[in-house]
Structure formats: C-alpha cells, structure tokens
Amino acid sequence: MENNDFVKELGYLGFTMRLKRISDAMMHEGRRLYSELDVDIEPNWYVIFKLLKSRGAQSVTEIAESIKMAHPSVIHITNKMMDAGYLISEKDPTDSRKRVLDLSTRSIKMLPEYEKIWNAGEKGVEEALKEIDALTFISILEEKFFNKGFKERTLEQLNNKKS
Amino acid sequence: MENNDFVKELGYLGFTMRLKRISDAMMHEGRRLYSELDVDIEPNWYVIFKLLKSRGAQSVTEIAESIKMAHPSVIHITNKMMDAGYLISEKDPTDSRKRVLDLSTRSIKMLPEYEKIWNAGEKGVEEALKEIDALTFISILEEKFFNKGFKERTLEQLNNKKS
DNA sequence: TCTTTTTATGTAGTTGACTACGCAAATATA
DNA sequence: TATATTTGCGTAGTCAACTACATAAAAAGA
Known part of the structure; x- marks a missing residue:
C-alpha cells in the first residue's frame, strides 16, 4: 500500500472501508491460490x-x-x-x-x-x-461491533451532540 | 458473538473469514443506519x-x-x-x-x-x-497482506514443507 | 509519419453476502 | 382438537467487489 492512499488519511472514518478492502483482497488471493494449485x-x-x-x-x-x-x-x-x-x-x-x-x-x-x-x-x-496478537484484536472487534453495532454507536453519537 | 462460534475455534485459519464477517456486518449496519435516518x-x-x-x-x-x-x-x-x-x-x-x-x-x-x-x-x-490502537493494527495488516499477499505466503509455506 | 504500445474507460460475467418474503411442518395454546 | 405461532428451508432481489476482455485515444518508437 503506497502513500497515495486517501482512505488512510480519513482516520477512523476510513476504518471500515480498510477492513473491507483487506478482507476482499484476501479472499481474491484465496481464489487465485486455488486456481494456481488447480x-x-x-x-x-x-x-x-x-x-x-x-x-x-x-x-x-x-x-x-x-x-x-x-x-x-x-x-x-x-x-x-x-x-x-x-x-x-x-x-x-x-x-x-x-x-x-x-x-x-x-x-x-x-x-x-x-x-x-x-x-x-x-x-x-x-x-x-x-x-501483533491478531486473534485477540479481532475478538475485541467482534465484541465491540456484534453486540452493539456500528449503527447503534453512530446514533448514540448523533444524539449526544443534540443534547 | 456467542460462544458457539466455530470459526473462532479455527484459530488463524478462521482469521480471514472473521475479518470478512465483521466488515460485512459493519456495511450492512451502515445501510440500515442510512435507511433509518432516511x-x-x-x-x-x-x-x-x-x-x-x-x-x-x-x-x-x-x-x-x-x-x-x-x-x-x-x-x-x-x-x-x-x-x-x-x-x-x-x-x-x-x-x-x-x-x-x-x-x-x-x-x-x-x-x-x-x-x-x-x-x-x-x-x-x-x-x-x-x-486498542486499531489504526496501527490495520496498517500492519495492510502492510503484511498488500505487499506480500495471502497467496504468496501460503505458497511459501507449502514449499517450505516440501524442502 | 506509420506502427506499436500503453493508458483510460466501459461492459460482461463471476462470486459473496444480505434482507424480505413465502410455504410447509412442527409446536404451542386455547 | 382446532387454531395460532414458531421454526426450517428455499427463492427472489439487492448491492459490492473482482477479473477478463474490448475499444478508442494518446504516447512512444522505428
């Protein structure tokens, strides 16, 4: 990933997209792997x-x-x-x-x-x-975003600002 | 995420799938969020x-x-x-x-x-x-899997075993 | 200048995941 | 027992991303 990566500049706003990019990339690599191995x-x-x-x-x-x-x-x-x-x-x-x-x-x-x-x-x-202890990290991600999802967290923030 | 999660049991083998699950879930939540906010x-x-x-x-x-x-x-x-x-x-x-x-x-x-x-x-x-310093974490993920991808790393491991 | 290569865009086709809905069987309830 | 609810599965339709290929314009090279 070179430097001209706008999504990276977005901070936490770009987080979900970066997550998706990586997981998509890994899946496509997986497909290529199987195809190369026939x-x-x-x-x-x-x-x-x-x-x-x-x-x-x-x-x-x-x-x-x-x-x-x-x-x-x-x-x-x-x-x-x-x-x-x-x-x-x-x-x-x-x-x-x-x-x-x-x-x-x-x-x-x-x-x-x-x-x-x-x-x-x-x-x-x-x-x-x-x-980097990736399994612990991903467990925390799951804990944070499966129980109280992204939507709920955003709505919470929106309401905080109003009050 | 309750306990009956087989993917979690798979250790690093389940890592890419867990990544995809979370990023998919977040995107769907995003869609629901916009729809709720009209x-x-x-x-x-x-x-x-x-x-x-x-x-x-x-x-x-x-x-x-x-x-x-x-x-x-x-x-x-x-x-x-x-x-x-x-x-x-x-x-x-x-x-x-x-x-x-x-x-x-x-x-x-x-x-x-x-x-x-x-x-x-x-x-x-x-x-x-x-x-948990998620931005640093994701940068490391990108570094590890965009430069030398998942496929290449797997093939390397396959070849190591042969030799 | 004519030909070849590269670049920019667009289309087609593949896969992956989801929600919404419908139907039928099993279970619960009146 | 008759009716209502829940559960299990399946289909349809939506959206996201990719690769592979086609086309046309620009750039490079002979």
Whole structure:
C-alpha cells in the first residue's frame, strides 16, 4: 500500500472501508491460490468442510448458527458444494422440514490434500500476524461491533451532540 | 458473538473469514443506519464525497488509485451517485479518453448534513477502538497482506514443507 | 509519419453476502 | 382438537467487489 492512499488519511472514518478492502483482497488471493494449485474449491468452502468434519452432519440452520452466517448464504454455498460432489443431503427422519448435510466420500478422499493447503495458509497468516496478537484484536472487534453495532454507536453519537 | 462460534475455534485459519464477517456486518449496519435516518446514500459513497471535496475533480482512474479500488468498481459506484444527482461528469478537454468527475451543487448542499452523520460514525468507531490502537493494527495488516499477499505466503509455506 | 504500445474507460460475467418474503411442518395454546 | 405461532428451508432481489476482455485515444518508437 503506497502513500497515495486517501482512505488512510480519513482516520477512523476510513476504518471500515480498510477492513473491507483487506478482507476482499484476501479472499481474491484465496481464489487465485486455488486456481494456481488447480484445486476446484472456493475460498469460503473450507469452513463447511472443517465444520462437518469436526462436528458431523448438520442441518442448514445449524450450520448457519455455527458459523454465524445468514441461512440463505449457507444454502448458496452448500448447493455449490453439492454440485461439485462434496456434500450429501438428506431429510431428517424425525423432522421433515430439516435437511441434513454431510461430507461425501469424495470429500473424505480429498480432505487430506486440501488440509495441506489450509494448514499452509494458516501458517502463513500466523507467521505474519502472531507478533501483533491478531486473534485477540479481532475478538475485541467482534465484541465491540456484534453486540452493539456500528449503527447503534453512530446514533448514540448523533444524539449526544443534540443534547 | 456467542460462544458457539466455530470459526473462532479455527484459530488463524478462521482469521480471514472473521475479518470478512465483521466488515460485512459493519456495511450492512451502515445501510440500515442510512435507511433509518432516511438518507438516500449508500455506505461506500462517503469516500467519493470526501475525496472529491478534499482533492477536487478527478478522473475515474485517478479515483480508483486514490482509494485503491479496481476501476470498474469506481465506475459502478459513481454511476449510481450520478443517477442520484450527486456527481457531474465531463470529458477532459486535453485528453478525450478521460472522464472527470466532480461534486454537483446538490452534493455541496447536502454535504453538511451527511458530514454530521459521518462524524458521528467516526466518533463511534473511535470511542470503541481507540484503546486498542486499531489504526496501527490495520496498517500492519495492510502492510503484511498488500505487499506480500495471502497467496504468496501460503505458497511459501507449502514449499517450505516440501524442502 | 506509420506502427506499436500503453493508458483510460466501459461492459460482461463471476462470486459473496444480505434482507424480505413465502410455504410447509412442527409446536404451542386455547 | 382446532387454531395460532414458531421454526426450517428455499427463492427472489439487492448491492459490492473482482477479473477478463474490448475499444478508442494518446504516447512512444522505428
């Protein structure tokens, strides 16, 4: 990031945009990485792989809650994973509303290869960020902006000024 | 963020996803904020407003470079701002490829109102984050992941293991 | 000057996330 | 038991960002 970065000049006003820029950039890098390694998976799939491997089959809503995403997003991701043959889906026998997702045999077969990549990725991030304790930092961010969101904090400030 | 957060359990492997989750959440909150205040602008427009106000009229590419975004993204954002009457656009007299964008009189008129909101937003973020020196942190993130990206760091780790 | 390369902009197509809404099944309540 | 509410899933529609490609003008080079 060179010096001519206007967003940086904006101080805390530019904070959210800088956050978005970095996370977008990392996702695009992830996509390029997979494509360079000739691996036909997408950047956000690893969470689903890891989740189902670690906790076993889960329904759509359970997955959404586990990874804190909206359920339509989960449907979107897992449908693509199903199309690619990585997931199987069946109705819950006790509750016919639920659809339970699990790893396919293809997933089981491929996971060791993919985990090598994810481990390397994790290592790379860790090497770069351990000195600044990035995990603690991001936990604080989450604490500050998931509980009392950005909107609420802004409205508070607007009202402070009025009174 | 409650305890049942699988992504958090993933350590540095979950870092990029947590980053994305927060920045997405903040943008959605921004949208809700504007809608609640009945203001017809979008979360990412403020950078353009601020940029043109501070540096004067700029071409599409200049804007893209100033805020470090891809030029099609800038076109997309500024087209919508033009449709909403906030920007004017004219050809550069010395270089007919260039299209120079500037604030409209409507922008000039509305800016004071919008700046109140942005100031409150900035204040809210600052209050929440000044104690953890978030700006320094994000600068380090940028330094680490814009120069030598996520992909490169991962490939490095993959190769280390081989040798 | 003619040709080649670079630069500026625009379009198309991909992906990712969200909210809002609808429907059907399960659960709770009257 | 009949009705009302909640829950789970799915679709539609919105917005954001990117890459890849196309086109035209400007600049550079032969």
